[in-house]
Amino acid sequence: MTEILGIDEAGRGPVIGSMFIGGFLVDESSLEKLGELGLKDSKKLSDRARDRLRSEINAHGEALLREVEAPILDDRMEDATINDVELEEFAALISEAHPDKVVIDLPEHDADAYEEKLLNHLDFEPDIVAEHGADATYPVVSAASVVAKSARERHVEELHEKYGVDFDSGYPHDEATIEFLKGYVRGAGDLPDEARRQWSTSQRILRKARQQDLEGY
Secondary structure, three states: OOEEEEEEEEOOOOOEOOEEEEEEEEEHHHHHHHHOOOOOOHHHOOHHHHHHHHHHHHHOOEEEEEEEOHHHHHHHOOOOOHHHHHHHHHHHHHHHHOOOEEEEEOOOOOHHHHHHHHHOOOOOOOEEEEEOOHHHHOHHHHHHHHHHHHHHHHHHHHHHHHHOOOOOOOOOOOHHHHHHHHHHHHHHOOOOOOEOOOOHHHHHHHHHHHHHHHHHO
C-alpha cells in the first residue's frame, strides 16, 4: 500500500491572520476516485464548491492541517524568511503523516534544490515531487489546497465576527483591510493581535500613525 501526501498552503501573504498548511493523505488506489470529484486549485473555486468538496474528499483520505498564528509567524521571522517557515511547516506535516510519496505545489524556482532542502528537514526519505501548478494538476494537492483554503476562510470569518468589521480577505491589496488596520490603530494605539507586524504594510501604518500623533502635539 503506497500512501501519497499532497501539500499546499493558504494565507502566506495576508497582513492579517494565520497561515495554514493543508495536507491530504490518500492511498494510491483511491487517487482515481479523488480525481473524479472535479478538484482543482481551490483559489478558482467558489466558496460553496469548496465547502462541498471539503466534506466529499474525506471519504477518500485523511485531511491534515497546521496553523501558524500571526504572532508566532512574526517571532519565527525575526531570523527566518516566510519561505523558511513554510518549508519547516511542510516538513512537520510530512513527518506527521510519514507517507511514501509527497506532492507539493512548488513555492520556489528550483525544484531540485527545494526537494533537497526539504529532505534535510526529515528523518526519512519519501519520494518528493515539487512542481509549479501542482494544485491544479494533481488531485491530491488540489484536495490539500481545499483543506488549507477552507481553514483560512473560516479563520477570516471568525475575525470579522470578533472585530465586527468585514475587512475582506486580510491581504495588503484589499482597501477594506488597510482601512480596518488604520482605524484600529487610531482607536487602540496599536495593531490588532492577528496583524503580522513583520509585514511592511503593518510597519508603514504604525509609522504613519505615530508620526500623526507627534504632529498633533
